[in-house]
Structure formats: C-alpha cells, structure tokens
Amino acid sequence: MEEFQGPPEPGRHITSEIRSLALKQRKWWISVFFFVFLILAGDSLVMLLLNFYYVQNNRSENDQDQQYRGTWTQALLQNVAFPILIPLFFILPKPETVSDQTNTRHPPFLSVLLLYLSLGVLVSVYSKLYALARLYVGWGILVPAQLILTSLFSAFINRLKFNRWIIISIIFTLAADFFCAPAFSGTPTEDESYTYGIKAWLILIFPTLAFSLSLSLTQLGFEKVLAKTKRYGGNNKKVFRMVLEMQIFVSFVATLICLVGLFASGEFNELKGDSERFKKGRTYYSLSLVGLALSWQVWSVGLLGLVLLVSGLFADVVHMCASPVVALLVVLAFDFKDDDGFGWQRRGALLGSVLALACYFYYLHKTKKKEMAELNKRENNNNNSEEA
Numbered sequence: 001m002e003e004f005q006g007p008p009e010p011g012r013h014i015t016s017e018i019r020s021l022a023l024k025q026r027k028w029w030i031s032v033f034f035f036v037f038l039i040l041a042g043d044s045l046v047m048l049l050l051n052f053y054y055v056q057n058n059r060s061e062n063d064q065d066q067q068y069r070g071t072w073t074q075a076l077l078q079n080v081a082f083p084i085l086i087p088l089f090f091i092l093p094k095p096e097t098v099s100d101q102t103n104t105r106h107p108p109f110l111s112v113l114l115l116y117l118s119l120g121v122l123v124s125v126y127s128k129l130y131a132l133a134r135l136y137v138g139w140g141i142l143v144p145a146q147l148i149l150t151s152l153f154s155a156f157i158n159r160l161k162f163n164r165w166i167i168i169s170i171i172f173t174l175a176a177d178f179f180c181a182p183a184f185s186g187t188p189t190e191d192e193s194y195t196y197g198i199k200a201w202l203i204l205i206f207p208t209l210a211f212s213l214s215l216s217l218t219q220l221g222f223e224k225v226l227a228k229t230k231r232y233g234g235n236n237k238k239v240f241r242m243v244l245e246m247q248i249f250v251s252f253v254a255t256l257i258c259l260v261g262l263f264a265s266g267e268f269n270e271l272k273g274d275s276e277r278f279k280k281g282r283t284y285y286s287l288s289l290v291g292l293a294l295s296w297q298v299w300s301v302g303l304l305g306l307v308l309l310v311s312g313l314f315a316d317v318v319h320m321c322a323s324p325v326v327a328l329l330v331v332l333a334f335d336f337k338d339d340d341g342f343g344w345q346r347r348g349a350l351l352g353s354v355l356a357l358a359c360y361f362y363y364l365h366k367t368k369k370k371e372m373a374e375l376n377k378r379e380n381n382n383n384n385s386e387e388a
C-alpha cells in the first residue's frame with residue numbers, strides 16, 4: 001500500500017528519523033553478530049588446524065632447534081589468503097561518492113597509503129612474533145597481557161570511556177583466559193624452565209604490543225582516515241567494503257614482508273622436509289596449509305569488522321573470549337593424553353567468557369537504547385512546542 005504524501009505533519013520528520021534509526025540499529029546488531037561469529041569460527045578453525053598440523057608434523061622426532069622453526073611459514077599463512085576477498089570486494093555495492101565542490105583538499109590518498117603500510121608492518125610483526133610466542137610463552141600469559149595493553153591503548157589513543165560494564169567484562173575475560181589455554185600440540189618438548197628466559201619475555205612483550213597497537217591504530221584509521229574518504233560516501237559511513245579494503249591492502253603488505261622473511265631465513269627450504277614428514281601425506285599437508293590460510297582470513301575480517309563497528313577493545317574481548325570455546329573443540333577433536341580434558345577449570349572459564357560477552361553486549365544495548373531515547377525525547381519536545 002502506498003503512503004499518502006500530504007503536506008508535512010508536525011513531527012513527521014522526526015518520526016521518519018526514528019524509523020530510520022531503528023532500521024540502522026537493527027542492521028548494526030546483525031552485522032555485529034555476524035562479525036562475532038566470524039571471529040569465533042576463525043579462532044576455532046585456526047586452532048583445530050594448527051593442532052592437526054603439529055600432530056601430523058611429527059615434531060617430537062625433530063631436534064630441539066627444529067621444533068622452534070617454521071614461524072615465518074605460520075606468519076605467512078596468517079596473511080597470504082587475502083586474494084579470496086578481492087572478488088567479494090568488487091561484488092559488494094559501491095556506496096555513492098560525494099562530490100564536495102567546496103572542499104579543495106586533495107583526497108587523502110597519502111594518508112590512506114601510509115595507514116595501510118604502517119598497519120601492514122605491524123601485522124607482519126605480530127604474526128611472526130605470535131607464532132614464536134605460541135612456542136615459547138604459552139597462552140595463559142600472552143593473552144591476558146594483550147588485553148591489558150589493548151585497554152591502555154584504547155584509553156590513550158582512542159579515548160575510549162571505560163564504564164562499569166566494560167571493566168567487568170575485561171575482568172571476566174582476563175580470568176577466563178588465564179585459567180583456560182586451549183591444548184596446543186606445537187609446544188616444543190623440553191623442560192619448562194627454558195621457556196621463561198629473557199628471550200621468552202621479549203617474545204611475550206613485542207607481539208602483544210604490536211597486536212594491541214594495531215587494533216587501536218586500525219580503529220583510529222577507520223575513524224580519522226577511511227570514514228572521511230569520499231569513496232565511502234562521506235558522512236562518516238561505516239561499510240563492509242571498508243573492512244575488505246583494509247584487510248586486502250594490509251595483508252598484501254604483511255604478506256610481502258613475511259615472504260621476504262621466509263626466503264631470507266632459509267625457512268623456505270624446510271617446507272619440502274615438512275611435507276615429507278607429514279604423517280597423512282603431502283595432500284593433507286597442502287590442505288591443512290590452505291585451510292589455515294583461509295581460516296585466518298575469516299578471523300581477520302571478523303576482527304576488523306568489530307573494530308569498525310564497535311572498537312578495538314571489543315574486538316580483542318571477543319577474540320579472547322573465544323579461547324574456552326576453542327579449548328572445548330580441541331578436547332572434542334583430539335585425544336591429547338597429557339590434557340585434563342574439559343575439567344572444572346575450563347568449564348569455569350567458558351562461563352567467564354559468556355559473562356564477559358554478556359556484560360559487553362549489555363553495555364552496547366544500553367548505548368543503542370540511549371540513542372533511541374534521545375531521539376524520542378526530541379520528538380516529544382517538538383510535538384509539545386508545536387501544540388503550545
């Protein structure tokens with residue numbers, strides 16, 4: 001049924017604003033849940049495939065030095081599958097560009113280039129060091145340290161205002177991750193005292209710094225650089241195409257750096273031996289690498305999507321909250337003898353993650369409700385002043 005297009009009624013403009021805000025909010029929630037799902041799915045697939053890879057790789061038969069190698073390959077895998085996103089980037093509808101005659105400034109091409117280059121370097125650094133840190137340090141320390149740094153960067157770089165719900169959510173996440181590390185078959189077989197030397201601490205600090213800093217800088221880049229590009233229709237629009245563009249260019253830079261590392265370190269020559277050692281044979285070796293590379297892209301798109309729509313801190317909280325779920329899936333998929341299965345500690349951590357996410361979602365729900373209430377209040381004021 002067509003709507004009657006009569007003369008404007010009092011408050012009509014605001015009523016349509018309320019309707020469009022409600023629609024916008026609904027779309028926003030659907031996108032947030034979609035990106036949360038991508039992070040959880042990506043994290044789970046990556047950890048399952050990594051465990052499969054290391055179990056098949058017969059690591060324990062290698063000498064100790066050899067067990068710490070392969071990290072450039074892992075770093076490359078984290079970034080290299082970005083070309084699968086290119087068709088999706090072109091399929092998605094292009095937002096209308098804005099031609100602003102009054103603005104004589106150059107399009108921020110250089111700022112965008114600089115943003116992608118610096119983020120690409122940071123991503124390559126954290127990919128390489130994260131692969132190393134998984135071998136040297138262990139999850140229980142790496143992950144909580146990272147969330148603390150992300151909170152600090154969010155406060156200072158992104159001027160995020162912390163409130164009680166965000167703080168409770170962070171505390172639950174920290175507790176969940178401290179007590180729940182998913183089992184990881186890549187851990188080298190040697191005495192534990194070795195893993196906490198000064199080298200291990202440096203390997204803990206740098207990837208967490210690079211990862212947390214990249215989240216805050218990505219958020220800043222979306223807000224201050226990309227949202228202002230006319231290519232995205234101006235008006236600070238936040239669209240999925242932005243996530244894909246950022247992911248494609250940043251991963252391209254990171255891939256180049258990881259390729260240089262792979263060849264310069266001579267690790268490339270070890271790939272043949274790796275594939276021959278793989279228990280299930282070369283086909284499964286190749287499939288596990290392809291699967292890992294694709295899973296990392298799923299994870300990255302989810303992460304960037306949440307940075308764009310909510311914040312770097314929220315993206316990190318969701319990423320961290322995935323670990324108890326991942327731990328459960330690893331227990332179900334593998335029969336690791338040295339592991340205590342999904343005991344009370346891991347069950348508690350899963351509950352902690354659920355509570356952490358619930359608190360953050362409650363806070364987001366409150367902010368969206370407040371936006372709507374403010375618009376409703378404006379409409380009431382408008383109606384009252386027109387009646388008077």
Ligand SMILES: Nc1nc2[nH]cnc2c(=O)[nH]1
Pocket residue numbers: 126127129130146207208210211319
């Ligand atoms: N440093 C770091 N790198 C990552 N790459 C994927 N996840 C992580 C993470 O949690 N920390």
